Amino acid sequence: MPYGDVMKARVRSEERRAEIVGAALAVIAERGYRGASLSAVAERVGLTQQGLLHHFPTKEALLVAVLQDRDRWDALPDTRWRVDLLVALVEYNAMRPAVVQTFSALLGESVTEGHPARSYFTGRYAQVRESIAAALRAEYGDRLPSGLTPERTAPLLVAVMDGLQYQWLLDPEAVDMPGAFRDFLRLLGEPVD
Amino acid sequence: MPYGDVMKARVRSEERRAEIVGAALAVIAERGYRGASLSAVAERVGLTQQGLLHHFPTKEALLVAVLQDRDRWDALPDTRWRVDLLVALVEYNAMRPAVVQTFSALLGESVTEGHPARSYFTGRYAQVRESIAAALRAEYGDRLPSGLTPERTAPLLVAVMDGLQYQWLLDPEAVDMPGAFRDFLRLLGEPVD
Structure with missing residues (x-):
């Protein structure tokens, strides 16, 4: 892949991650900790659960990303x-x-x-x-x-x-x-x- | 069952519960929270897992009993x-x-x-x-x-x-x-x- 495409892919992946983290936060706000399943988050961003696992291998990894995002904002x-x-x-x-x-x-x-x-x-x-x-x-x-x-x-x-x-x-x-x-x-x- | 036998059964059941709680505390001390499975506790007191479930229907119920016991001692x-x-x-x-x-x-x-x-x-x-x-x-x-x-x-x-x-x-x-x-x-x- 040419360098420009590599960079574009990386930016897309980071945008996707940010979008998933935002969706996780919304699902948490609506359904609480227990209701925030990977499948509910995947559905909200229009990914399969498999597609979501590509970005976050476990529910814990996703939740840590949500908390890191909060740390950054706070x-x-x-x-x-x-x-x-x-x-x-x-x-x-x-x-x-x-x-x-x-x-x-x-x-x-x-x-x-x-x-x-x-x-x-x-x-x-x-x-x-x-x-x-x-x-x-x-x-x-x-x-x-x-x-x-x-x-x-x-x-x-x-x-x-x-x-x-x-x-x-x-x-x-x-x-x-x-x-x-x-x-x-x-x-x-x-x-x- | 005659009254005396009912009382004896109740005392036996309470003794058994106390024994299970003690075993759970020992398993926790050895293996930590995650290692403290119902099957490990059952094994230590010589019960089947089914037999343990008769006294404590879930791991959480057993752990709450352990903490209540601690509250009582403290x-x-x-x-x-x-x-x-x-x-x-x-x-x-x-x-x-x-x-x-x-x-x-x-x-x-x-x-x-x-x-x-x-x-x-x-x-x-x-x-x-x-x-x-x-x-x-x-x-x-x-x-x-x-x-x-x-x-x-x-x-x-x-x-x-x-x-x-x-x-x-x-x-x-x-x-x-x-x-x-x-x-x-x-x-x-x-x-x-």
Whole structure:
């Protein structure tokens, strides 16, 4: 194949992948984690299941691609990253339970032996802890008002976000996820409305 | 059947259930969540898989029974429940990754539609939040040093425990689970060594 055709094929394949990821997100939003089957996603983009498997060999691989896409959208350039923006992220998450459910269910599975999403989550958490520590350091310096270092605060902040998601998904009436997250930021000394 | 025989049969059935739950815990400890199949558990207690299904109709039902058993062992009578004992619980959990993995994987699954463990977890969290709020109230009264009420602190405390478990299971070298939990208790104003 001439070079131009190779490039065109690659671009087409990437567009197709993006289209599939978008369709998966729509199916998740409509039917939830369990309803998001490869066949439902294939149908939505007009592929056979075999054709879909060419792009994503397993449901887990497709779901990881969906979450990576979300990470990309949610991330801000490092220099603009700020702790208070996390409040907006948690409020946004409270409006999209299907995506939060997908994230939480896949995170749960990923801690089992040899799960295909394990390396995604392990890498993601290392990176998220680092970004949050950097944002805390930019805001507070070496110590937060509590006396904790940014590096020791970051895993707690991430843990609160994840843990609240489970409680909220199980019992949305009983758990005010954004309110609880604001409470936690106040514990850290963050000025929150 | 005479009444005495009915009672004997019931006791035998309960003993059998307890034996199965114990065997499941042992299989989980050896092989992890994925390796804990009904057939492996049946083999260990000398039952056919059919015989095991008589006591527990699904793997999820058996795992919920294991977690309920753990809840029973970990719980202290309400009057003796104290916040600082949670440090010991988290330290203990750090020595039994297989049980924590089972809990975390099943919690993840439970947030999906119609999952058999969903009502167990929903009920458990309502009860755990209530017990923790009561313990905080006994220690601090209406407000913690942070100004938060016990009822608003409880979901954060539970979230930190759960969230840290995921980070620790994924990357035990990078995450000091008991140390991070002690950091959180210090944020609350708890005197921790």
